Every structure is written in structure tokens, then in C-alpha cells.
Amino acid sequence: MxxxxxxxxxxxxxxxxxxxxxxxxxxxxxxxxxxxxxxxxxxxxxxxxxxxxxxxxxxxxxxxxxxxxxxxxxxxxxxxxxxxxxxxPGVPDDPSRGVxxxxxxxxxxxxxxxxxxxxxxxxxxxxxxxxxxxxxxxxxxxxxxxxxxxxxxxxxxxxxxxxxxxxxxxxxxxxxxxxxxxxxxxxxxxxxxxxxxxxxxxxxxxxxxxxxxxxxxxxxxxxxxxxxxxxxxxxxxxxxxxxxxxxxxxxxxxxxxxxxxxxxxxxxxxxxxxxxxPAWEAEWDRDADDPDDDGPTEAVIPTTDGPALVALMRMSEDEWDAYTRGSAMRRAGYAGLRRNVAIALGNWLAGMDTPDPEAVGELVAALSDEDDVVAEAAAWALGRIKRPSP
Ligand code: B12
Ligand code: SF4
Ligand code: SF4
Structure with missing residues (x-):
């Protein structure tokens, strides 16, 4: 040529x-x-x-x-x-939301x-x-x-x-x-x-x-x-x-x-x-070439704001599966995301005078997570709650 x-x-x-x-x-x-x-x-x-x-x-x-x-x-x-x-909205400055x-x-x-x-x-x-x-x-x-x-x-x-x-x-x-x-x-x-x-x-x-x-x-x-x-x-x-x-x-x-x-x-x-x-909320066009992509999924977490940490922590594995289908986010895995969210919840709680009860509830539940890394991250996060001054 x-x-x-x-x-x-x-x-x-x-x-x-x-x-x-x-x-x-x-x-x-x-x-x-x-x-x-x-x-x-x-x-x-x-x-x-x-x-x-x-x-x-x-x-x-x-x-x-x-x-x-x-x-x-x-x-x-x-x-x-x-x-x-x-x-x-809310990202990255609102510590109750994940980035x-x-x-x-x-x-x-x-x-x-x-x-x-x-x-x-x-x-x-x-x-x-x-x-x-x-x-x-x-x-x-x-x-x-x-x-x-x-x-x-x-x-x-x-x-x-x-x-x-x-x-x-x-x-x-x-x-x-x-x-x-x-x-x-x-x-x-x-x-x-x-x-x-x-x-x-x-x-x-x-x-x-x-x-x-x-x-x-x-x-x-x-x-x-x-x-x-x-x-x-x-x-x-x-x-x-x-x-x-x-x-x-x-x-x-x-x-x-x-x-x-x-x-x-x-x-x-x-x-x-x-x-x-948009799949977080409604339609997500199906990728016909992708056997893992079986079309629109149910709303899991609305995306109008950054995802609330509490909602992310509350997700079941099936919901996580729907949330991350066709997304690069799958790479961290369900347990990996929960570990990250537990740590972020700990960082949020560390800045609060009165701990958010929902965040505490999710972390307490995660103490018995079947994945040890998630359970340990939850324990660490709860340990960051401010002790009331005597
Ligand atoms: C492993 C990897 C990572 C690792 C390591 C990142 C790193 N900086 O090396 C982690 C998980 C941390 C990572 C993070 C991210 N990644 Co990444 N990652 C890769 C991957 C798969 C391999 C990169 C690699 O080999 N790293 C080893 C380093 C040593 O090699 P390098 O990247 O070629 O760069 C070095 C040399 O070229 C050398 N060099 C540069 N100038 C000179 C000059 C001389 C004289 C010499 C001798 C050498 C030299 O120095 C560079 C850095 O050390 C590439 C895809 C790919 N196959 O390249 C994507 C890639 C680099 N990642 C990408 C992205 C988007 C990200 C993130 C932004 C994702 C995110 N938002 O979280 C972050 C950015 C973090 C950052 N500041 O780099 C894009 C980057 C696009 C771009 N515009 O640069 C890529 C290219 C993927 C893609 N296909 O688009 N990533
Ligand atoms: S890469 Fe870093 S040092 Fe280079 S221009 Fe951007 S901010 Fe500055
Ligand atoms: S933690 Fe990684 S991606 Fe974030 S600012 Fe540092 S080098 Fe960049």
C-alpha cells in the first residue's frame, strides 16, 4: 500500500x-x-x-x-x-451516599x-x-x-x-x-x-x-x-x-x-x-449478544441521587445481581461491595454525634454475614461510633 x-x-x-x-x-x-x-x-x-x-x-x-x-x-x-x-446530587459530599x-x-x-x-x-x-x-x-x-x-x-x-x-x-x-x-x-x-x-x-x-x-x-x-x-x-x-x-x-x-x-x-x-x-429505576435495553444480560431489571435503588449507603448495605444477593447486571461494578463481587459499603458506613458514623439507627441496624445485621471479611468490616465500622462524653 x-x-x-x-x-x-x-x-x-x-x-x-x-x-x-x-x-x-x-x-x-x-x-x-x-x-x-x-x-x-x-x-x-x-x-x-x-x-x-x-x-x-x-x-x-x-x-x-x-x-x-x-x-x-x-x-x-x-x-x-x-x-x-x-x-x-449528593455525590461526593454527602457521607451517607456512596460514590x-x-x-x-x-x-x-x-x-x-x-x-x-x-x-x-x-x-x-x-x-x-x-x-x-x-x-x-x-x-x-x-x-x-x-x-x-x-x-x-x-x-x-x-x-x-x-x-x-x-x-x-x-x-x-x-x-x-x-x-x-x-x-x-x-x-x-x-x-x-x-x-x-x-x-x-x-x-x-x-x-x-x-x-x-x-x-x-x-x-x-x-x-x-x-x-x-x-x-x-x-x-x-x-x-x-x-x-x-x-x-x-x-x-x-x-x-x-x-x-x-x-x-x-x-x-x-x-x-x-x-x-x-436507568435500569436502577426502569428500562435497560437488553444486549442480545450477552448471555448474562436477560433484559430490563426491577428497580433496586433509584439513581436520582447517589446511592444511599444504607440501601446498598440492605441489598440481597439477588438484588445486587440485578443492580450490577451488565455493569463493570460486578467485578468487586457481592461481598466486595458489602465490605466497601460497611467501611463507608463506618466513616459516616464517625462524623455523627448521634448515630443513625438504620446504619447501625444494617451493620449489626452484617456482623453475622457469612463472609468473614464483611463481618469484620461491619465490626470495625461499629467501632467508629463516637462514645458519648462522660
Ligand atoms: C491494572 C490496572 C489498574 C490498576 C493499576 C493502575 C495503574 N496506574 O497502573 C488499578 C486497579 C489501580 C486501576 C485503577 C484505575 N484504572 Co485501570 N487499568 C489497569 C490495566 C488493566 C493495566 C494497567 C497496567 O498495566 N499498569 C501497570 C503500570 C505500571 O503500567 P501502565 O499502566 O502502562 O503505566 C506505566 C508505564 O507505561 C510507565 N511510563 C509512563 N511514562 C513513561 C516514560 C518512561 C521513560 C518509562 C520508562 C515508562 C513510562 O509508567 C506508567 C505508570 O507506572 C489498564 C488496561 C491496560 N491493559 O493497560 C487499565 C486502565 C489503565 N485503567 C483505566 C481506568 C479508567 C482506571 C480508573 C480511572 C478507574 C477508576 N475510576 O477507579 C483508575 C485510575 C487510577 C489511576 N490513577 O491510575 C483506563 C485508563 C484510561 C486513561 N485515560 O488512562 C485503562 C487504560 C483501561 C481502559 N481500557 O480504558 N487500573
Ligand atoms: S496529572 Fe497531576 S500533575 Fe499532571 S496536570 Fe494533572 S493534576 Fe497536575
Ligand atoms: S486513590 Fe487511586 S484513584 Fe484515588 S486519587 Fe489516589 S491514585 Fe487516584
Whole structure:
């Protein structure tokens, strides 16, 4: 393919991406990763905590070399899909309500973005006479998505470790298409727009962000990150971190909320799938391709405000199943969410002179939860009730 053909094809690819609702589409080469050694050092420090899948030897090798994932890969298409949205009333300031990170308030992005990537690949396939072989990834493969995105010109690595675009901020998902056709690559994003700013480092409640290392890579100790603790971590949350998680019951956006680029340039997402999920109240269109998605569910918790902690704690497993169907929130599991909510209830009670009886009642009931981690979190939460002064 001549470079002229290639350039116009990439221009048309971007147009097609925009028509599918993708905010950005960039192209890079499948050359070996520059960052994989950094990832190795990060893993050696144990900063990944319990995310053992990141440290598997074969997965690390595959992160360094995309050809191990797809032998015939010739180019990499990276897409960004925006999910920004405002907070519901009461979030995050009302400590009786739980904060769910923006990315998980609507339909599971893995499904939505993957469909867009596959549609983009099929379109590309129709443009190239010999056809195009591809593999599509959203989070699921051993792929350093942010490094590829930086190389494809989509943004820089902020000190909060997010990939940030100077005119779009960082509330976007990344998806990657490995294709067996050579496309002209975009210029990598070289500039670091953080400068002397350190707003994210100062705002992180748990001190998870450690700043840049001597090579310029931003470093996070994921074991301290609320996103890790509330979503990925199994078992008890370290006690010293519990008061610092506040009312965040699933994920955390603080280091993005304070970032001047994200604050200034994020626009509400145009993707209906990423809007707060109406299923909590009424209709939720069924995803016919998803065997787990059996259609509209009953109202569990209304979404006009952020979800009340007491209501979240009261949910039965069946209600949780309905509440999280088709949502990224399923990842924490029923017990994981209850553990997080118990801790948030404890943080709420700690600020009250007269403890809320419903919160106390739910926590007392949870003392006999069949999951020991939930029961222990409930006991800890009840221990935070202020003792009346003598
Ligand atoms: C594991 C993981 C997590 C972990 C660890 C996060 C982390 N910072 O590493 C936890 C659970 C904490 C997490 C949290 C979140 N995640 Co996450 N996560 C991932 C996942 C699956 C792998 C990331 C990984 O390999 N981390 C290990 C680090 C060491 O590697 P890295 O991400 O490539 O980044 C490092 C290097 O590239 C290097 N580097 C950067 N510049 C330079 C320069 C030089 C010279 C060198 C040598 C190296 C170097 O430093 C970076 C940081 O250490 C990716 C998907 C994917 N496959 O990439 C999503 C992903 C990164 N997550 C995403 C999201 C949305 C989130 C959350 C916002 C969710 C939430 N609201 O709770 C938070 C954000 C927290 C934060 N500040 O990062 C998005 C990010 C999109 C974006 N715009 O950046 C991704 C890309 C998923 C997706 N497909 O959209 N996540
Ligand atoms: S997501 Fe929250 S806890 Fe994690 S690094 Fe950012 S501010 Fe800190
Ligand atoms: S808050 Fe400041 S230091 Fe942190 S990522 Fe944004 S610009 Fe960079």
C-alpha cells in the first residue's frame, strides 16, 4: 500500500471512528515496548498488590512484544472513548451516599467499546482488497494500552498515571486493535504537560501516587489506591487506609477530578451506554449478544441521587445481581461491595454525634454475614461510633 493510500485510509478510519462515537483514533507500530522494563520494576516492588494476573511471566513477555499475541500484527490502532458525566446530587459530599466512579455508572465499557472496535475493524476490512485480520482488546489482553496510546499520539502520561489529552482530559477508555495491514503511524505524543503541577499527588487521600521516577515514569503504589482496594483487592482492606477511603464504594476519580486538564476540558459523553444506568429505576435495553444480560431489571435503588449507603448495605444477593447486571461494578463481587459499603458506613458514623439507627441496624445485621471479611468490616465500622462524653 503506498503511503498516500495509507494516509487517506487512516483519515477515513478516523472519520469512521468519529461516526462510531470514538473521540480519538490513532495509529502506531507494533515495535517492542519501551515501558515493559518499567513495568517489571513496578512489579518487583510489589506495587501491583494482589493483581497476580499482571505479574504472570507469559503476560509480562506478551506486554513487551505484541507479536507474541498476534504473530502477523503490522499496525496498532488505538481508540479513545469518552465517558465523562456530572455527579448525581449528593455525590461526593454527602457521607451517607456512596460514590461510584464515573467509569462504572453505566453499561460495562468492555462490551460497548469492543463493539465499536470490531465495527471499525470490519469497516477497515472492507477497504483493503486482501482483507484485514485483527484482534480487538479492551483491558482484557496483556497489552500496555496507555503506552500504545501515547505512541499513537493520544496524550501524555500524567503524574496521576493517566493518559491525558491536553484538550480532552482523561475521562476516556482505551481500546486497541491489532491489525495485519501496515498503516502509516501517527507521531507519538512527546510533551509532558504536567510541568510543576502536583495537584493529583496532593489530593490522593491515601498517598498512592509516588511522583515521577528518575526516567520520568509516573509511579503508583496500587496497594494504596482506592480504585484497587475497592475493586480488585480481595480480603480485608488495611485498617489504616479505611478512614481515608471516605464514601468511595467502587473506584476513585479524585486524581482526575483535581487535574486541571480533566477539570477544564472534559465534556459530557455522547455515548448513551455510559450514562448513569436507568435500569436502577426502569428500562435497560437488553444486549442480545450477552448471555448474562436477560433484559430490563426491577428497580433496586433509584439513581436520582447517589446511592444511599444504607440501601446498598440492605441489598440481597439477588438484588445486587440485578443492580450490577451488565455493569463493570460486578467485578468487586457481592461481598466486595458489602465490605466497601460497611467501611463507608463506618466513616459516616464517625462524623455523627448521634448515630443513625438504620446504619447501625444494617451493620449489626452484617456482623453475622457469612463472609468473614464483611463481618469484620461491619465490626470495625461499629467501632467508629463516637462514645458519648462522660
Ligand atoms: C491494572 C490496572 C489498574 C490498576 C493499576 C493502575 C495503574 N496506574 O497502573 C488499578 C486497579 C489501580 C486501576 C485503577 C484505575 N484504572 Co485501570 N487499568 C489497569 C490495566 C488493566 C493495566 C494497567 C497496567 O498495566 N499498569 C501497570 C503500570 C505500571 O503500567 P501502565 O499502566 O502502562 O503505566 C506505566 C508505564 O507505561 C510507565 N511510563 C509512563 N511514562 C513513561 C516514560 C518512561 C521513560 C518509562 C520508562 C515508562 C513510562 O509508567 C506508567 C505508570 O507506572 C489498564 C488496561 C491496560 N491493559 O493497560 C487499565 C486502565 C489503565 N485503567 C483505566 C481506568 C479508567 C482506571 C480508573 C480511572 C478507574 C477508576 N475510576 O477507579 C483508575 C485510575 C487510577 C489511576 N490513577 O491510575 C483506563 C485508563 C484510561 C486513561 N485515560 O488512562 C485503562 C487504560 C483501561 C481502559 N481500557 O480504558 N487500573
Ligand atoms: S484513584 Fe484515588 S486513590 Fe487511586 S491514585 Fe487516584 S486519587 Fe489516589
Ligand atoms: S493534576 Fe497536575 S500533575 Fe497531576 S496529572 Fe494533572 S496536570 Fe499532571
Amino acid at each position: 503506498s503511503s498516500v493510500d495509507g494516509s487517506s485510509l487512516v483519515a477515513a478510519l478516523r472519520e469512521r471512528g468519529a461516526a462510531l462515537g470514538l473521540a480519538m483514533v490513532g495509529v502506531t507500530t507494533p515495535e517492542a515496548s519501551d515501558h515493559v522494563a518499567h513495568v517489571g520494576r513496578w512489579l518487583a516492588q510489589g506495587y501491583h498488590g494482589g493483581m497476580a494476573y499482571l505479574a504472570r511471566e507469559d503476560a509480562v513477555a506478551r506486554r513487551g512484544d505484541l507479536h507474541r499475541t498476534m504473530e502477523t500484527v503490522r499496525s496498532v490502532v488505538v481508540a479513545a472513548d469518552e465517558y465523562a458525566q456530572g455527579d448525581p 461510584i466512579a464515573r467509569y462504572a455508572r453505566g453499561r460495562d465499557y468492555h462490551k460497548t467499546l469492543k463493539k465499536k472496535l470490531v465495527a471499525l475493524a470490519r469497516w477497515l476490512d472492507g477497504q483493503v482488497a486482501r482483507g484485514v485480520g485483527f484482534r480487538a482488546y479492551v483491558d482484557t489482553g496483556p497489552i500496555l494500552e496507555r503506552e500504545l496510546a501515547q505512541r499513537a499520539g493520544l496524550g501524555w502520561f500524567g503524574k496521576n498515571t493517566m493518559l491525558i489529552h491536553p484538550r480532552r482530559g482523561s475521562y476516556f477508555f482505551l481500546g486497541v486493535l491489532l491489525v495485519d495491514v501496515e498503516l502509516p503511524a501517527d507521531k507519538p505524543f512527546k510533551a509532558d504537560h504536567c510541568g510543576s503541577c502536583r495537584a493529583c499527588l496532593d489530593a490522593c487521600p491515601t498517598g498512592a501516587l509516588l511522583g515521577r521516577d528518575e526516567r520520568g515514569a509516573p509511579v503508583m503504589d496500587a496497594r494504596r489506591c482506592i480504585s484497587y482496594l475497592t475493586i480488585e483487592h480481595r480480603g480485608p482492606i488495611p485498617e489504616e487506609l479505611r478512614p481515608l477511603t471516605g464514601n468511595r464504594v467502587f473506584g476513585c476519580d479524585i486524581c482526575q477530578e483535581v487535574c486541571p486538564y480533566t477539570h477544564k476540558f472534559s465534556r459530557p459523553s455522547q455515548e448513551p451506554d455510559y450514562s448513569p444506568r
